[in-house]
Amino acid sequence: MTDAESTSGAAAAPTGASTPAADCAARLGRAPSPPPPERFAVLLNCIDGRTQDPLVEWIRRELDVTHVDVVTEPGVDGVLARGEDTTVQALLNKVCVSRVAHGAVALVIAGHHDCAANPGDSAWHLSDVARAAHNLGRALPELPVRAVYVDETWTVCPLPDNDTPGSGTAQ
Numbered sequence: 001m002t003d004a005e006s007t008s009g010a011a012a013a014p015t016g017a018s019t020p021a022a023d024c025a026a027r028l029g030r031a032p033s034p035p036p037p038e039r040f041a042v043l044l045n046c047i048d049g050r051t052q053d054p055l056v057e058w059i060r061r062e063l064d065v066t067h068v069d070v071v072t073e074p075g076v077d078g079v080l081a082r083g084e085d086t087t088v089q090a091l092l093n094k095v096c097v098s099r100v101a102h103g104a105v106a107l108v109i110a111g112h113h114d115c116a117a118n119p120g121d122s123a124w125h126l127s128d129v130a131r132a133a134h135n136l137g138r139a140l141p142e143l144p145v146r147a148v149y150v151d152e153t154w155t156v157c158p159l160p161d162n163d164t165p166g167s168g169t170a171q
């Protein structure tokens, strides 16, 4: 289908782009650092401790990265789906630190079962995570976004990629 599928094997390296992480560099007002030799991804997750290890392990495996930078916010899928703009912008800035300092190749947004800060059933979270991924794709169009849900067995379930806009989507 779309090249977003390619992130399941190995997230696309930022080849050919004028300046990798230019959108984040502009947002933070700093130039990207030379990235470390290891591949990084960045995770936007709830604070919930039950979800951290499964997510980091899944991301390492699925996105073929060595390290996962983690930005946490209680009920982050709900915040990014319909939260206050100042909070959303603060989260985007934190993601961008990973992008400009570590050259993160992909962003994962997670929602999860039994979330204290964003209570709802799986359908609720699947909707929020999809909307959050859509919003993230618009805000940071250079960064591939994967949306996932951590279910009642603490298994990471990726959403289909069809709701994440590709690069070049009009803002």
Ligand SMILES: [Zn+2]
Pocket (backbone or CB within 6 Å): 046, 047, 048, 074, 075, 076, 112, 114, 115, 116, 117, 118
């Ligand atoms: Zn939670």
